[in-house]
Amino acid sequence: MTPTNWIYFDTSPTTWWLLNHLALGAVSFWVIRRQQALPDWVFLLAIGAITGLMRLPVFLYNLPLNPDESQLLAQGLTLAYDPILYRSVDPTTSGPCNSFLLTFLYLLGFKLDFHLTHVLSWALTFASLVLIYQSLKRLQLRLYAQLALLPAVAFVSFGQDEDYLHYYSESLSIVFLSLNVYLMSCWHQQKKIRLFELTVFGISTALIVLCKIQALPLAFVLGVGCLFFIYTLHKQQFFVYASVLTLGVLGVWGAWLAHMWSYGVLEDFYFYYIKANALLKKNFVANSPKSPLRLLLMFPLIIYTNGKGIEYFFLPILLLGAGFLSFVFFKRKHWKTLIIKHYFWTIVVAYVVMVIITVIRTGSFYPHHFTYFILPCCLLAGLFLSSLPTQWNWIILLTQGIYFSHLFIGTITKKGINKYPTFISEMEELSPVGRTILKYAKPGEYLVVWGWDCQYYVETQMPQGVNENHSVRSAMEHSLQDVYLQRYVRDMTRTKPAIFVDAITTETLWMEDPDKYGHQNYPALAKEISTHYTLKATVNGVRIYARNSKTTL
Template sequence: MTPIWIQFDSSPTYFWITGHVLLAIFSVWLLLRRQPLSNGLFYTITILLTGFMRLPVFLFNYELDPDESQVLAQGLTLAVDPIIYQSVDPTTGGPLTSYFLAALAYAGVTLNFHLAHLLGWVITLISLFFTYHAATFLGLKKTAQWAMLPFIAFTGFIQLADFVSFYSETTSLFLLSVSLWFLAYWSTHKKFTTLQLILFGFLLGLLPLCKIQVLPMAFVVGVFAFIQLFLFQKSKMLRYGVVLVGSVVAVWGGWCLFLLSHNVLDDFVTFYIQANFQYKDALATANSRSPLLNFFRLPWVIIRGGSGFEWLFLPFCLLAFVFVVIVFFRKKSLRSLSLDSFFWLMIGAYLVMADIAITRTGSFYDHYNHFLFLPFLLLMSLFMKYLPTEARWIVLSTQVVFLVILVQKTLLHQPTNTYTHYPRNEDVSNAKVSSAILKYGNKGDYLAVWGWSCTFYVDTQMPQGVNENHTTRSAIKQPLQPIYLERYLNDLKRTEPPVFVDAVGEKAIWINDRSKYGHERFPILAKYIADNYTLKEELEDVRIYARNKKGNLTQ
């Protein structure tokens, strides 16, 4: 529960003003300094400022985004049955994030929404710090600290759930930031060690297991590592190349052996590779625009999106414009840029691949924009190195816009805080359903949900009795729907969950039409539920069924 000594209502005006004042003082001080701050002091102030402004989110113990409860439920389940694709299908998210949460659960950490909100902030900051440190290797420490200011403002003041929740994009961001740190280090030192290459190869091998969409960026990072080997260590390139490739192969060899030994390798290929490569927005309603058109539409989508990310995009665009004008039109010299030109070409390629990763499905989900954080931070650090000192004030634009929005909402008497100490209507509704579920099952029992309401797993602390904890791919017509449905039914027979919940209804997301997507619309599933379960309650547009003969417990 939220401590009684600190609660946030819908408009904590003095809290926001305090945050803006503190960040403004820090920003102006940093921009006026002749020398950058020490890394330790800079990190400490960044953590304190962003952590203070994230307090409403940290204290909010309810679901912020459906993907958040999805990954928490997967971690909760893997802590009980650690065989992926036997107990959990992480869909596009990949198994790595779920296993990370499972390790925390196994260590005794409760997987709730408090933890998820904290992890989203911690891992994002660590990723930014690694990227900042990569910039320092390239001689950009001072401008990198300036470039961090928009990210500090964004991290502290953003209200959209996509950027304060815990996603697999967040863990992908961490692995990518460490990879860029290695590449920047090698660009500066021009030498490699076997241990460094093994660690880098290990990270590279893990990236596709973190998020399927991260493959394009992983490809760029991997190719550039070999380019660096060719540029800096031609005489040892073959030996070092074998070490790097061997590390990647070792990760995937070990992973495939693990899957094969538990008879789920075919499932991994089908449900993670085949299914996700054919994945489209809303499955059956794929975006009609061509991928090429979507690629070029990304800036426009960000600008008009209204997510708040456009205010982080703003200083990047302004600095990029001034950089192009001064460098190319005024013929200003780029003397030192040539020393690191290959690295910046790689960042350009990375940015292109990030665009492809974000736009491929046509969904343009805001949380995919996490992939832009790292190249934006590095490029803004570079731009300011070649711009007049006055240009550094552009980085304050993000905070200025958030301040203007705060003043505007305050004058119009509109809420300024989404994450209050009191629950929303949907939180109260979900709590009622979760309480009812626990009448027929206990914490630690398996639970099966038909529909997309993964919050029930988290609220009850009941692991998944089925692989697919949000059944969009079983319910919506798509090429692999029969396979998903067959697996769902087999999971029910395998785990015999004491409680089955049909969450398809008007309050649900995506699959909310009971006449089309209710479990009774699928004959084989309907028969199994009718033969083995009894409807006990229907509340908040959710139907709760109890097993006629108590199902197997997970422990």
């Protein structure tokens, strides 16, 4: 049980922040000042403790940080009752792996609440950092491996924006991407590829796309890079090694597609995960600039205006990059040395370019999309540091310095430095709507929420009775709306949920007009509710309907 009864955080835990700043500062100064890397176990234990302790206020905060988090929790809970994807759950842009991971934890006995997802978000992020660190070590960057990780550690530790703290759907795909880069760094070091490693690479590549469809271009870049490694290191056995890689990918996807086909949802998988997501920008991001060139030119401004703190991570790396380019330009000898081992870094640069293209392609510019930059930027930081004079090492502390200034300013101005005080979480863990729902149903029964308030599934521990748990694609006008709405009503007919909640209010995300988006405006859905449900209560504009007892048979 989370120990909320003996530890609390208010809005200004200054001492807590200061101690962790000092701890990270001590690690940083040791490595820079002494030009000596800490033992691996000491370094990893230190950054694990610092990032974990700084996340403790969030671990204790049992409220949704981001709507995506509630969606994933509801999906994970529902799959525990009906594990067939697209019969019970449509994960939209998030791949099934993110939801199935939560289902697995649920089956192990964990309660699917926000405490769990906040810890899981940190655990996956830390796993990525460990893999990035091991990659840097395999590249023989020694102490620069530790220095290169420091901006990311500072960002993960002291960043306060909910977009980076919740269980975002990119986090698991980043772990698999980091694993693939680690394997490539091993091949770069050992100058050979083991067939077992190649099989793991193929399986990981296949899973990346089942974690996040937008990560497909990034998986593609690493896949092409893998083929280049095979050609470089095992030219005479290229087709044998390429076949092993291909079998790893096809084995996962073949098993997945066969599973979908056996339950009659293969067409749904293609339509809702591939086709519908390909049309997402056209259907829901109509106001974004259309020209890719314009978006590319605006990209630094996009990060600055939408970064919500990640821009502090980029600053030291950009400065080091500028120094690196100028240094290489004037030192031809160093340039020749770099060319000899250029292919790995060419892949890393191509990866950065593909991340930019991927973010531009979505057009939504959600801050957590920028986390795809952490992996390649940490690798490049290691390269820059290893190529520059030692006095440049101090630039790597810039991210920490900015966050320390936030601590100083927040303390002096008394504006507060912690956005997640424990007492707010304890006061609001079960909302008035959640309490009312549980008057007419019990955990384990099906619930349907019309709107974008998936936290009610989590509060009540009731699985979702429809595929689409946040109603955007059914309620808002777009090219596929009719298909989604028909499925929505069909799902309700199949599951006969105990409770239907019309959560459209003036505060609903994207659908803030009850007169326009209320369920009564959709004839098929309105008929289903009027026939089988009775309005029991209205709480803060949210209408709660219970299924008529005679219609439950």
